Amino acid sequence: MSEPAIKHSPDAADLALADLADAHLTRARMALTLVVLSIVLILVSIIAVAFGSVHIDLIRAVVDRASPDHAILFGARLPRVLMGAIVGAVLAAVGAALQALVRNPLAEGGILGISGGGAFGAIVALVVFSHLGGADIAIPLCAFAASLLSTLAVYRLAQVDGRLEPFTLLLVGVIFNAFWGAAIMLVNSVVNFFFTHSIIFWLMGSFEAPTYREVAMVAVLGGIGFAVLLYHARDMNLLSLGDDEAAELGVEVDAVRRIIFIATSVMIGAAVSVSGIISFVGLIVPHILRTAIGADHRMLIPASILGGAAFTVAADLIARTAIAPSELPVGAITALCGGPFFIYVLRREGRKSLVL
Amino acid sequence: MLTLMMLVVTALAGCGAPASARRTSSGPQRIVSLAPAITETLFALGAGAEVVGVSQYCDYPPEVVKLPKIGTFLTPNIEAIAGLRPTIVIGLQTSSDLREIRALNAMGYQTLMVDDNSIAGIEAGIRIIGNAIGRAAAARALIDRTHLRIAAIQERLRSVPDRRVLMVVGHQPMVAVGTGTYLDELLTMARATNIAAASAQTWPRLSLEYIIAMRPEVILDGQMGTDPNLPSAFWAKYPSIPAVRDHRVTGYPEDPTLHPGPRIVQTLELLARLIHPEAFAHATAVPARLANPPTSYAIGSGSAG
Numbered sequence: 001m002s003e004p005a006i007k008h009s010p011d012a013a014d015l016a017l018a019d020l021a022d023a024h025l026t027r028a029r030m031a032l033t034l035v036v037l038s039i040v041l042i043l044v045s046i047i048a049v050a051f052g053s054v055h056i057d058l059i060r061a062v063v064d065r066a067s068p069d070h071a072i073l074f075g076a077r078l079p080r081v082l083m084g085a086i087v088g089a090v091l092a093a094v095g096a097a098l099q100a101l102v103r104n105p106l107a108e109g110g111i112l113g114i115s116g117g118g119a120f121g122a123i124v125a126l127v128v129f130s131h132l133g134g135a136d137i138a139i140p141l142c143a144f145a146a147s148l149l150s151t152l153a154v155y156r157l158a159q160v161d162g163r164l165e166p167f168t169l170l171l172v173g174v175i176f177n178a179f180w181g182a183a184i185m186l187v188n189s190v191v192n193f194f195f196t197h198s199i200i201f202w203l204m205g206s207f208e209a210p211t212y213r214e215v216a217m218v219a220v221l222g223g224i225g226f227a228v229l230l231y232h233a234r235d236m237n238l239l240s241l242g243d244d245e246a247a248e249l250g251v252e253v254d255a256v257r258r259i260i261f262i263a264t265s266v267m268i269g270a271a272v273s274v275s276g277i278i279s280f281v282g283l284i285v286p287h288i289l290r291t292a293i294g295a296d297h298r299m300l301i302p303a304s305i306l307g308g309a310a311f312t313v314a315a316d317l318i319a320r321t322a323i324a325p326s327e328l329p330v331g332a333i334t335a336l337c338g339g340p341f342f343i344y345v346l347r348r349e350g351r352k353s354l355v356l
Numbered sequence: 357m358l359t360l361m362m363l364v365v366t367a368l369a370g371c372g373a374p375a376s377a378r379r380t381s382s383g384p385q386r387i388v389s390l391a392p393a394i395t396e397t398l399f400a401l402g403a404g405a406e407v408v409g410v411s412q413y414c415d416y417p418p419e420v421v422k423l424p425k426i427g428t429f430l431t432p433n434i435e436a437i438a439g440l441r442p443t444i445v446i447g448l449q450t451s452s453d454l455r456e457i458r459a460l461n462a463m464g465y466q467t468l469m470v471d472d473n474s475i476a477g478i479e480a481g482i483r484i485i486g487n488a489i490g491r492a493a494a495a496r497a498l499i500d501r502t503h504l505r506i507a508a509i510q511e512r513l514r515s516v517p518d519r520r521v522l523m524v525v526g527h528q529p530m531v532a533v534g535t536g537t538y539l540d541e542l543l544t545m546a547r548a549t550n551i552a553a554a555s556a557q558t559w560p561r562l563s564l565e566y567i568i569a570m571r572p573e574v575i576l577d578g579q580m581g582t583d584p585n586l587p588s589a590f591w592a593k594y595p596s597i598p599a600v601r602d603h604r605v606t607g608y609p610e611d612p613t614l615h616p617g618p619r620i621v622q623t624l625e626l627l628a629r630l631i632h633p634e635a636f637a638h639a640t641a642v643p644a645r646l647a648n649p650p651t652s653y654a655i656g657s658g659s660a661g
Binding site for chain 1: 413431525526527528529530531539552554555560561562563564565566568569571590593594595596597650
């Protein structure tokens with residue numbers, strides 16, 4: 001069963017792929033899709049940099065280093081747009097990869113309990129280090145460590161007879177997600193009332209006031225993750241066919257699954273450690289792209305990276321400006337905007353969209 | 357069962373009124389306080405010996421630490437309260453869960469909920485509590501003393517310029533003191549222009565961009581719940597803010613600042629000293645700095661112009 005019978009030629013694998021996706025992937029089609037998505041991302045980013053809770057003079061911001069405009073653009077707005085783009089890209093790419101991994105369109109970092117573990121770590125660090133000092137370093141570190149530990153636990157518990165079972169993985173993840181939610185609420189009810197705002201901050205997610213150091217950290221870990229996912233994009237296509245089919249077509253199923261799972265949990269850990277739980281991005285973006293461009297992961301992964309970035313930057317723009325000078329939690333915006341749109345796409349596409 | 361339901365209905369019918377008096381208040385009371393500000397009021401009125409139970413957060417005056425705890429003001433424990441056989445239970449309208457209060461009413465306990473949203477509300481609360489526990493004269497005297505001290509502080513501030521102030525209660529998210537709070541009123545009394553007043557929310561989650569654009573001259577950063585060393589490191593990244601440039605970013609103690617009780621006058625003096633230190637240095641001190649009006653920034657949504 002787990003032993004690949006015969007190593008087929010790559011042609012056989014590509015033939016199987018042609019069945020899977022309703023369109024053949026050509027170099028031109030891929031280039032066109034990625035160019036269109038890149039243009040969308042660039043446009044959204046320009047708008048997000050130009051608009052905010054206050055109006056600034058972009059020319060003065062660049063020319064006059066002592067002006068508040070400069071401080072707003074480079075100290076507040078730019079790191080925030082960058083962080084939104086990187087975290088959005090990470091969440092969407094991870095969603096696309098996990099959905100292939102467990103062959104279920106509901107999979108994403110939140111559902112698998114990874115983000116919940118990270119948020120719990122952040123909140124415990126917040127409470128513990130509030131009196132000890134060094135909270136600004138301890139919180140992201142603990143969030144990151146807790147995401148990884150939570151992932152490791154889910155991964156171990158989801159193994160049946162030494163093999164990672166997709167459905168067990170999904171179930172264990174859902175249970176972990178609920179467990180972490182309960183643990184966070186438990187902490188919330190025993191600690192000082194004034195922590196409540198911060199706890200909701202981690203639960204709803206935000207890109208408030210990130211430092212360039214944090215942006216760089218997520219960019220590096222996210223970048224490594226993207227490389228791993230892109231390298232295994234073809235394997236993800238074959239995994240979507242089923243474990244045995246993938247094994248027959250030359251995929252080392254368990255090894256690939258382990259690598260993708262580790263890469264995605266590092267990516268999610270990095271994202272949660274700086275921005276809390278931002279739900280729906282990993283669910284909606286790959287799903288919508290899949291209905292538009294098909295399920296070939298060689299295109300879906302890079303498209304999700306670009307689409308996730310654009311979607312999240314746009315959602316954060318709404319969070320920043322809707323009730324300025326106050327802010328809304330971006331996680332609420334992604335869920336509010338994404339939810340109905342997701343249902344719309346799902347209804348329009350009918351049963352077809354449920355096929356990975 | 358039917359009796360219980362009727363009791364609940366009776367309690368619900370009466371919950372619109374601030375107090376539901378079931379027993380007359382004469383002689384020594386057994387008082388349970390559901391909030392730190394209430395405990396402080398009771399001790400300030402000389403009723404400390406009659407307080408038999410307090411909330412977990414009550415810590416002033418120091419002797420209350422030894423008193424039995426009845427849970428937090430958000431989730432008071434009805435059984436613990438009943439066990440103390442109180443003649444009256446006093447809490448805050450804003451922060452007490454009305455379900456617990458209804459349950460206490462249904463059990464026949466007298467409850468009293470007072471307002472803490474405004475200075476007028478706090479003063480009215482002191483008066484109402486004084487009346488309820490038979491210490492109306494002490495309440496009047498306490499309010500008069502408070503007015504005198506407020507007047508003295510305002511006299512000191514007569515010639516200072518108003519300063520643009522941001523009062524932060526927490527980072528991540530950046531929550532500030534907004535309009536419709538007693539702290540906003542105290543800031544105004546302390547000759548501050550609260551930059552968070554542009555938001556309609558009482559505790560707005562303020563955007564960093566807006567803060568930089570409004571160029572606050574003083575930042576009071578309470579940094580509730582997190583690292584006390586964090587604020588200075590955080591604000592140092594934004595030297596274009598006058599408060600940062602001029603080293604006018606300071607912390608403030610949670611106690612008494614966040615206690616909407618009889619010590620609001622201490623809070624007022626604390627805020628006034630932090631915002632206008634020169635007015636308290638010596639009598640001849642002249643405010644050296646001029647208030648720079650903010651350059652023309654429009655708020656994105658246009659909600660505040």
